[in-house]
Amino acid sequence: MTEPTTASSATLADLATAEAAKGPPVPRRYAGINGIGVWTLYQREVRRFWKVGAQTVAAPVVTTLLYMLVFVVAFEGGRPPLHGTPFAEFVAPGLIMMAMLNNAFANSSSSLIQAKIMGTATDFLTPPLSPLELTIGFTLGAATRGLAVGLVTALCVLPFAQLEIQNIGLILWFGLCACLLMGMVGVLAGLWSEKFDQLSAVQNFLVMPLTFLSGAFYLVERLPEPFATFSRFNPFFYLIDGFRAGFIGHAESNLLIGGIAAGVLTLTLAVTCWAVFRSGWRLKS
Secondary structure, three states: OOOHHHHHHHHHHHHHHHHHHHHHOOOOOOOOOHHHHHHHHHHHHHHHHHHHHHHHHHHHHHHHHHHHHHHHHHHOOOOOOEEEHHHHHHHHHHHHHHHHHHHHHHHHHHHHHHHHHHOHHHHHHHOOOOHHHHHHHHHHHHHHHHHHHHHHHHHHHHHOOOOOOOHHHHHHHHHHHHHHHHHHHHHHHHHHOOOOOHHHHHHHHHHHHHHHOOOOOOOOOHHHOOOOHHHOHHHHHHHHHHHHHHEEEEOOOOOOHHHHHHHHHHHHHHHHHHHHHOOOOOOOO
16 A cells, blocks of 8 residues: 555656756747737726726717817807818817827826735736837737727717818828837836826926917917927827828928938837836836
8 A cells, every 4th residue: 555655656746856857947938929918918008998888989079079169169169270171170180189199198107006006017017028029019009098088089079060071191190100119108107107107297397388389279379389389290180180180181291301200209208118118117116
């Protein structure tokens, strides 16, 4: 009766020795992009805002409709056309873009700062996700929220403004660049912030001023100096102007320059986010 037990113990000891010789387990490696990991992170980000859709999707739409009520209904007949475009049709694309910018930023920034404060950052740091894959997952999740809010907002403002698509390419390019760009700005803001007060400071002192000085409600050329010149260096101006041109067929800026600038800035922010994730700044330290 003792011989099988001794043999079994020897076998277990041999297995333990063999496992110890292999060394500690190493993360699973992928040749190229970890598609499953990126898709899972993306789904996590989308489900995160979709579960509270009344707050993340419906609330921005209500805010936009209130802007339309103030700027269009309250001043009906009191605002002349802008470059031949009725004021309602001029301001509606700017309001839609504002909602997209703010919500793309809010999605990635709030996700990261909540993970840091609640100690759940290991949920995406432990899996075999590279810095590039983290950048893709968080950015696409934020862009999805921005595009969803933009689509719903556009449908809701139709009773106030008869929007007509003049150039679908401009709408898609500037809309997508805006959501991706602000998603990555949100990533950087979420990584930099160590508490919600710091994140609110970025929103109140950077994002909001750039948004309101972007020509969303007015012609930039009518601003007094130095605000008119400042607006020409505001990336939001080119995003909103190009997006609006897709609906009304007229732009204040050079659309080619604006389109190239939007693409270059988006690529630059992507590289920056990759570098920050790679360093582990304020995530692993």
